Amino acid sequence: MYELFIHLDAHKKSALYEQIYESIKNDIVDGKLTCGEKLPSTRLLAAHLSISRSTVETAYGQLVSEGYIEARKGSGYYVCDIGQLYGTGGLSKSGARHQAQDTQAMEISMETQMKIQMKNPIKIPPQMQPQPDCDVKIDFFPGRIDAKAFPYQVWRKVNKEALLELEYESLEAGHPQGEYRLRKAIAGYLYRARGVRCVPEQIVVGAGNESLLQLLSQMLSGPRVAVMESPTYLQAYHTFCNMGYRVKAVPMDDGGIRVEEIPLEDASLVYVMPSHQFPFGSVMPFKRRRQLLAWAKEREGRYIIEDDHDSEFRYVGKPIPSLHSMEKQGRVIYLGTFSNSIMPSIRVSYLALPPELLRVYFEKCGFYSPTVSRSLQSAVCKFMEGGYFERHLNKMRRVYKGKHDELLRLLKGKPWVERIYGGRAGLHIGVEMKSASSEEEIMARAKKRGVRVQGMSGYYIEGRRAPGDRPILLLGFGNLTVEQIREGVAVLEECVR
Amino acid sequence: MYELFIHLDAHKKSALYEQIYESIKNDIVDGKLTCGEKLPSTRLLAAHLSISRSTVETAYGQLVSEGYIEARKGSGYYVCDIGQLYGTGGLSKSGARHQAQDTQAMEISMETQMKIQMKNPIKIPPQMQPQPDCDVKIDFFPGRIDAKAFPYQVWRKVNKEALLELEYESLEAGHPQGEYRLRKAIAGYLYRARGVRCVPEQIVVGAGNESLLQLLSQMLSGPRVAVMESPTYLQAYHTFCNMGYRVKAVPMDDGGIRVEEIPLEDASLVYVMPSHQFPFGSVMPFKRRRQLLAWAKEREGRYIIEDDHDSEFRYVGKPIPSLHSMEKQGRVIYLGTFSNSIMPSIRVSYLALPPELLRVYFEKCGFYSPTVSRSLQSAVCKFMEGGYFERHLNKMRRVYKGKHDELLRLLKGKPWVERIYGGRAGLHIGVEMKSASSEEEIMARAKKRGVRVQGMSGYYIEGRRAPGDRPILLLGFGNLTVEQIREGVAVLEECVR
Numbered sequence: 001m002y003e004l005f006i007h008l009d010a011h012k013k014s015a016l017y018e019q020i021y022e023s024i025k026n027d028i029v030d031g032k033l034t035c036g037e038k039l040p041s042t043r044l045l046a047a048h049l050s051i052s053r054s055t056v057e058t059a060y061g062q063l064v065s066e067g068y069i070e071a072r073k074g075s076g077y078y079v080c081d082i083g084q085l086y087g088t089g090g091l092s093k094s095g096a097r098h099q100a101q102d103t104q105a106m107e108i109s110m111e112t113q114m115k116i117q118m119k120n121p122i123k124i125p126p127q128m129q130p131q132p133d134c135d136v137k138i139d140f141f142p143g144r145i146d147a148k149a150f151p152y153q154v155w156r157k158v159n160k161e162a163l164l165e166l167e168y169e170s171l172e173a174g175h176p177q178g179e180y181r182l183r184k185a186i187a188g189y190l191y192r193a194r195g196v197r198c199v200p201e202q203i204v205v206g207a208g209n210e211s212l213l214q215l216l217s218q219m220l221s222g223p224r225v226a227v228m229e230s231p232t233y234l235q236a237y238h239t240f241c242n243m244g245y246r247v248k249a250v251p252m253d254d255g256g257i258r259v260e261e262i263p264l265e266d267a268s269l270v271y272v273m274p275s276h277q278f279p280f281g282s283v284m285p286f287k288r289r290r291q292l293l294a295w296a297k298e299r300e301g302r303y304i305i306e307d308d309h310d311s312e313f314r315y316v317g318k319p320i321p322s323l324h325s326m327e328k329q330g331r332v333i334y335l336g337t338f339s340n341s342i343m344p345s346i347r348v349s350y351l352a353l354p355p356e357l358l359r360v361y362f363e364k365c366g367f368y369s370p371t372v373s374r375s376l377q378s379a380v381c382k383f384m385e386g387g388y389f390e391r392h393l394n395k396m397r398r399v400y401k402g403k404h405d406e407l408l409r410l411l412k413g414k415p416w417v418e419r420i421y422g423g424r425a426g427l428h429i430g431v432e433m434k435s436a437s438s439e440e441e442i443m444a445r446a447k448k449r450g451v452r453v454q455g456m457s458g459y460y461i462e463g464r465r466a467p468g469d470r471p472i473l474l475l476g477f478g479n480l481t482v483e484q485i486r487e488g489v490a491v492l493e494e495c496v497r
Numbered sequence: 498m499y500e501l502f503i504h505l506d507a508h509k510k511s512a513l514y515e516q517i518y519e520s521i522k523n524d525i526v527d528g529k530l531t532c533g534e535k536l537p538s539t540r541l542l543a544a545h546l547s548i549s550r551s552t553v554e555t556a557y558g559q560l561v562s563e564g565y566i567e568a569r570k571g572s573g574y575y576v577c578d579i580g581q582l583y584g585t586g587g588l589s590k591s592g593a594r595h596q597a598q599d600t601q602a603m604e605i606s607m608e609t610q611m612k613i614q615m616k617n618p619i620k621i622p623p624q625m626q627p628q629p630d631c632d633v634k635i636d637f638f639p640g641r642i643d644a645k646a647f648p649y650q651v652w653r654k655v656n657k658e659a660l661l662e663l664e665y666e667s668l669e670a671g672h673p674q675g676e677y678r679l680r681k682a683i684a685g686y687l688y689r690a691r692g693v694r695c696v697p698e699q700i701v702v703g704a705g706n707e708s709l710l711q712l713l714s715q716m717l718s719g720p721r722v723a724v725m726e727s728p729t730y731l732q733a734y735h736t737f738c739n740m741g742y743r744v745k746a747v748p749m750d751d752g753g754i755r756v757e758e759i760p761l762e763d764a765s766l767v768y769v770m771p772s773h774q775f776p777f778g779s780v781m782p783f784k785r786r787r788q789l790l791a792w793a794k795e796r797e798g799r800y801i802i803e804d805d806h807d808s809e810f811r812y813v814g815k816p817i818p819s820l821h822s823m824e825k826q827g828r829v830i831y832l833g834t835f836s837n838s839i840m841p842s843i844r845v846s847y848l849a850l851p852p853e854l855l856r857v858y859f860e861k862c863g864f865y866s867p868t869v870s871r872s873l874q875s876a877v878c879k880f881m882e883g884g885y886f887e888r889h890l891n892k893m894r895r896v897y898k899g900k901h902d903e904l905l906r907l908l909k910g911k912p913w914v915e916r917i918y919g920g921r922a923g924l925h926i927g928v929e930m931k932s933a934s935s936e937e938e939i940m941a942r943a944k945k946r947g948v949r950v951q952g953m954s955g956y957y958i959e960g961r962r963a964p965g966d967r968p969i970l971l972l973g974f975g976n977l978t979v980e981q982i983r984e985g986v987a988v989l990e991e992c993v994r
Contacts, residue, residue, distance in 0.1 A: 018815065061921070062814030067783025080784055147665035156660045159872075163653045168644035171840040173705075207704040207844075207868035208670075214711055218739040238864050242715040244741060255564075286564025287577055317559035318515060343668040345871035347704075367735050371704035373873055374842035375656075424558070 008049060016051055020059035028068050028079055035081040039069060137450035138488040142279065142428035142476035145340055149399050154388050155342075155379075162378035170378075173369040178205025178350075179377045185384035186336075186350050193390075194311060195325030196334050198352040204361065207347045207371035209307065209337050210239045215368070216333065216351070217243035219360045222268040222301045229257045231459035233278045233307065236271055245269075249461040252277070256284040259291040270295070270304045274323045275311035279459045279474055280430060281422010289323055296331035303357075307335045310426035312393050315401040317424070330354030338380065340427065340478075341393060348372055348380060400427060403477040403485060410489045416496045418470055427478035430456060432470050435496045439471040445495040451488050505546060513548055517556035525565050525576055532578040536566060634947035635985040639776065639925035639973035642837055646896050651885050652839075652876075659875035667875075670866040675702025675847075676874045682881035683833075683847050690887075691808060692822030693831055695849040701858065704844045704868035706804065706834050707736045712865070713830065713848070714740035716857045719765040719798045726754045728956035730775045730804065733768055742766075746958040749774070753781040756788040765799050767792070771820045773807035776956045776971055777927060778919010786820055793828035800854075804832045807923035809890050812898040814921070827851030835877065837924065837975075838890060845869050845877060897924060900974040900982060907986045913993045915967055924975035927953060929967050932993045936968040942992040948985050 006023045008016055027033040039045075042060060046053040060077055063069045069077050177183060183200035190196035206212040213236055226240045230249035240247050250261045256277050262270065270292065274284035284292075296302045306323045314320070324334040334352035342348075353361055370377075383389050404423070411417050411431060421430030435442065439455030446453050456472035473492070477485055503520045505513055524530040536542075539557060543550040557574055560566045566574050674680060680697035687693035703709040710733055723737045727746035737744050747758045753774050759767065767789065771781035781789075793799045803820045811817070821831040831849035839845075850858055867874075880886050901920070908914050908928060918927030932939065936952030943950050953969035970989070974982055 021815070058813060065780045065782070065814060065817055065921075067785065070782075080782075145668060147668050150668060152663065155663070156657075159660050160653075160657065163656050166649065166652070171642060171644050171647060171842050173836070173841040173844070207708070208866050210865050211704070211708070211868055235864055235866075242861060283562045284564075285562070285567075285577075288564065290564075317555055317562060318518070320562055339670070344670040344866070345668050347670070347866065347868055347870045364739060367732055368707050369705050369732075369841070369844065371708055371844055371868055373844045373870070376870055376873060424562075 006045075006049060008051070017055045017058040017062070020045075020049075020056060021062045024059070024063060025066075025068055033079045035079055037079045039077040039079070041076055135450060136447075136452045138452070138480065138484045138491070140428075140451065140453040140473070140475045140477070140480070140488060142454060142474045143340065143344075144427065144476055144479035145343060146396065146399055146478055149396060150343060151388065151392055154386075154392075155383070158382040158386065158388070159375070159379040161382055162375045165378060166375055170374050174374045174377070176366055176368050176370055177201075177203060178370055178372065179374065179381060182377045182381040182384075183350075185381050187352075189384060189389070190322075190334070190336070190352060193319065194308060194334075194336075195321040196352055197325065198334075202353050202355070202358055204351045204353060205370065205372055205377065206349055206351070208339070209335060209349045210235055211371055212335060212349050212351050213239045213305075214243060215361075215365055216305070217245065219357060219364055220269060220303065221360075223266045225263070225267045226269040226271060227257070227262050227267045228271045228461065229273075229277065230461040231279055231456060232271075232461060233273065233309070234459060234461070236307065237461055240271070247461065252280070252282075254282055255288040256282055257288075257292070259288060259295055262295055268299075268302050270302075271307065272304060272323070273307045273309040275308050275314075275320060276422065276426045278309050279422075279428070279456060281310075281424075281426055281428070283320060283425070284323070289326060293323070293327050293331065297327075297329055303331055303333055303354075305333045305335055310340065311336075312341045313397055313400050313427065314425040315397070315404050324352065330356050333357065341389070341396075342380070342383070346376070346380070348376065400478060403480065403482060404429070406482050407475060407477050407485050407489070410486060414493065416493065421472065428474050428476035430472050430474055432472045433496050435471055437471065437496065439473065442471055442473065442492070442495050446492060449491045449495065451491045451495075453488075453492065503542075503546060505548070514552045514555040514559070517542075517546075517553060518559045521556070521560060522563075522565055530576045532576055534576045536574040536576070538573055632947055633944075633949045635949070635977060635981045635988070637925075637948065637950040637970070637972045637974070637977070637985060639951060639971045640837065640841075641924065641973055641976035642840060643893065643896055643975055646893060647840060648885065648889055651883075651889075652880070655879035655883065655885070656872070656876040658879055659872045662875060663872055667871050671871045671874070673863055673865050673867055674698075674700060675867055675869060676871065676878065679874045679878040679881075680847075682878050684849075686881060686886070687819075687831070687833070687849060690816065691805060691831075691833075692818040693849055694822065695831075699850050699852070699855055701848040701850060702867065702869055702874065703846055703848070705836070706832060706846045707732055708868055709832060709846050709848050710736045710802075711740060712858075712862055713802070714742065716854060716861055717766060717800065718857075720763045722760070722764045723766040723768060724754070724759050724764045725768045725958065726770075726774065727958040728776055728953060729768075729958060730770065730806070731956060731958070733804065734958055737768070744958065749777070749779075751779055752785040753779055754785075754789070756785065756792055759792060765796075766802065767800075768802045768804065769820070770804045770806040772805050772811075772817060773919065773923045775806050776919075776925070776953060778807075778921075778923055778925070780817060780922070781820070786823060790820070790824050790828065794824075794826055799828060800830055800851075801828055802830045802832055807837065808833075809838045810894055810897050810924065811922040812894070812901050821849065827853050830854065838886070838893075839877070839880070843873070843877070845873065897975060900977065900979060901926070903979050904972060904974050904982050904986070907983060911990065913990065918969065925971050925973035927969050927971055929969045930993050932968055934968065934993065936970065939968055939970065939989070939992050943989060946988045946992065948988045948992075950985075950989065 006020055008019050012019060042053050042056040046056045060069065064071055067080055070080050071077055180200055182205060183203035186203050187198050187200045190198065204212065206215060217240065224245045226245045226247050227250050228237055228247055229252040237247055248263060248267060251258050256274065257272055272284065274289060276283065292304060296304050304323065308322055311319065322334065324332040333354065335349065337349040338346050407429065408420065408423055411420060416434050417431060418434045419432040421432065423429050439457050443453055443455055454474045456474060480488065503517055505516050509516060539550050539553040543553045557566065561568060564577055567577050568574055677697055679702060680700035683700050684695050684697045687695065701709065703712060714737065721742045723742045723744050724747050725734055725744055726749040734744055745760060745764060748755050753771065754769055769781065771786060773780065789801060793801050801820065805819055808816065819831065821829040830851065832846065834846040835843050904926065905917065905920055908917060913931050914928055915931045916929040918929065920926050936954050940950055940952055951971045953971060977985065
């Protein structure tokens with residue numbers, strides 16, 4: 001039997017059981033105790049060390065847990081085969097060596113990553129949130145909201161109230177679709193503002209549009225072919241691709257997707273933004289909407305995802321009802337977000353599911369926990385219930401209209417402006433330019449002058465625009481002051497030449 | 498030309514342009530104006546109505562947007578073919594009728610849903626958050642946290658601070674992987690507590706485990722076969738299935754997954770919980786860990802997902818280092834969550850990605866916006882940086898240990914207890930019972946007495962346990978008081994007979 005040589009030190013910081021554990025572990029690691037050797041019984045070792053038996057049991061328990069020793073029924077404790085344990089660098093007996101290994105590991109890891117990042121610079125699609133760039137004075141990035149006009153006070157108030165209400169039950173994950181009260185507030189808003197008729201039971205709240213598109217992709221059966229316009233919102237495109245969809249880009253014109261070009265046989269899903277197509281900003285006309293709905297009704301299992309992008313901000317004329325409000329057959333899946341109407345960093349979107357898909361949701365995705373924290377859901381709910389949300393939208397519509405109108409005024413009559421796309425709504429417009437320069441050239445020149453601007457070409461799914469096409473730049477105005485807009489347009493004017 | 502008969506009323510609530518729009522729209526819908534008819538020019542109509550031309554332009558613009566009329570270049574405005582528009586019930590001219598339709602639609606929808614729900618009652622897997630049940634006095638549901646011991650004050654404080662710091666830039670969605678500062682805090686904690694060596698660049702923060710498993714599923718290439726223990730954490734199982742994986746259940750024993758039974762040829766992904774397997778609570782011994790790591794290293798592209806479930810709460814012995822800490826080849830993907838360590842409703846989890854997968858992440862998933870709101874990320878960061886998190890864990894370890902020890906004390910020596918599974922750690926234990934009754938029978942009897950308890954059988958992937966197997970109940974103690982634990986065990990004792 002193993003010769004015991006355990007030195008216990010009551011003054012040591014570590015507990016007695018830990019000293020026993022360490023001592024035996026080291027003997028195993030150092031090969032003093034070898035595979036198959038029997039350890040003294042807990043009773044014997046306790047007596048030998050004049051300590052309680054439970055202390056020894058704890059130490060042995062730990063050694064068993066970590067696989068150094070094993071208990072054989074009715075026989076006692078035996079050393080396991082720990083083999084090449086050392087080689088893995090996972091457990092080492094000396095603290096100092098452990099430390100050195102760690103540091104090295106950290107360095108290697110960091111180095112490896114740097115190499116990875118050098119070889120493959122992170123390609124962030126242009127739609128993604130802008131990276132802070134000190135040299136950029138004026139950023140025409142589309143889809144940025146006005147940060148100065150954000151209702152910080154009210155937002156803090158509703159969040160504070162939500163946190164005060166946090167208590168026993170609300171620590172639990174909550175309903176998979178989101179809190180009922182929030183879903184009710186969303187359903188009410190959608191009905192009033194967008195003509196969407198649905199009950200709270202049909203709403204699914206989730207952590208952003210892509211999160212909900214992932215969920216939808218798991219629910220939809222049928223051929224994995226999705227149809228999108230091109231150019232389009234590329235994050236949705238990439239999500240569908242990642243979820244195993246083959247995405248077919250269908251040409252679009254001023255009215256949006258050309259329905260007659262949707263491949264009839266194998267596509268069962270169409271993704272559109274009828275209120276304000278991104279990035280062209282076109283509004284899908286009534287006729288086209290009917291055509292699209294007719295396509296969906298033609299065959300079982302066809303669905304249209306209506307991303308109701310930018311519908312909140314319409315500056316000319318009445319809001320245009322949603323595609324969802326135009327049909328009763330349940331072929332339209334409505335997708336909305338609080339990214340523009342509250343703020344992008346909130347990460348809250350919502351789906352209104354047709355009843356038929358609701359059943360599929362329960363069956364296939366009902367097990368998922370929600371993806372938005374319950375306190376945040378509660379805060380959004382209070383923001384809506386208190387009337388702050390609609391008041392905020394009304395205010396922002398005025399704020400953005402001011403910027404929008406000024407931008408259009410500045411561009412009006414300019415000889416280098418061929419055409420303006422998507423005016424009347426949203427947080428950006430497209431400007432087609434009479435210029436011998438390419439989009440890239442204009443963008444590069446503008447960047448040198450501290451003005452960041454995106455070209456339309458960056459939003460196409462397959463290939464680029466035709467080489468003869470005139471450059472189109474996207475001018476997002478949400479987070480710019482009127483002065484910045486003026487300065488930015490002046491700079492662009494010089495860059496176009 | 499169309500005979501104009503527009504009646505404008507300056508006292509009406511609606512704007513003049515709206516009245517023109519409504520009037521022409523109604524004439525089109527009623528068939529008074531038919532497809533191809535030319536409208537008066539804006540100049541003519543303005544003069545006719547003695548209003549400004551821009552008002553007419555706005556009305557026409559709205560009609561164009563909605564597809565009722567179209568502008569032909571150099572020629573004027575013409576009525577479009579609106580065909581069976583009425584049939585869709587989407588737009589109707591009378592407000593009253595609209596209202597009636599809506600109500601009906603709401604009712605139909607609700608009714609349809611009720612029917613759906615009756616036919617297909619929502620099957621919520623047993624692991625999901627418990628539905629509040631008035632008759633349940635004592636709920637042994639596994640994985641519930643102690644809601645009374647939650648640090649409400651501190652949590653509100655860090656959230657308040659985070660909200661106060663909310664400003665211009667932090668309204669943007671933020672970094673796809675999560676805020677750098679939070680990732681740094683997580684990496685530091687993982688190193689100290691779990692021996693996980695990674696840099697913040699390797700951390701990806703996401704809205705819960707399943708959210709991150711969905712992300713991983715999009716990143717991993719190779720055969721779509723995942724290997725899991727059975728019984729296991731079924732939400733992960735369902736996620737893999739939804740993401741197109743074929744999941745192979747490999748038998749397990751006291752040490753967890755039986756590595757030698759992993760199908761060698763086609764599996765490239767193994768999901769395990771080495772610290773505290775759910776639901777059995779077993780700790781994977783060292784030897785088994787090495788065996789599993791060896792499997793992963795054997796072939797390119799193999800990965801192990803280490804769900805470090807319940808590693809925070811270990812009551813006997815030292816914490817057991819993570820599987821991740823045992824290797825340097827980057828075969829282990831570490832998955833952790835704040836669900837048990839802070840609260841389930843927070844919806845925040847994190848991955849530590851091996852460098853090789855980090856490259857894939859950038860390429861395939863780098864376009865996703867984060868799934869956790871930036872304010873919440875900031876609050877969690879403050880909770881960690883302020884030392885509150887580790888203090889909270891230390892406190893909770895004591896709190897849970899008290900309940901755990903009492904539960905084990907109560908069960909010790911009971912003639913009906915055959916074996917206890919998973920003691921020493923986590924928020925539940927398993928009790929194998931000497932009983933002629935089945936799990937279902939015991940559960941049903943307990944439920945009648947106001948005690949909710951889950952059976953092990955509910956967590957198996959394929960089929961059930963062998964019919965001869967003794968019943969095993971899972972006793973979650975996290976949210977029960979010591980008194981409730983006593984009462985609950987007393988009730989169970991009577992139900993076993």
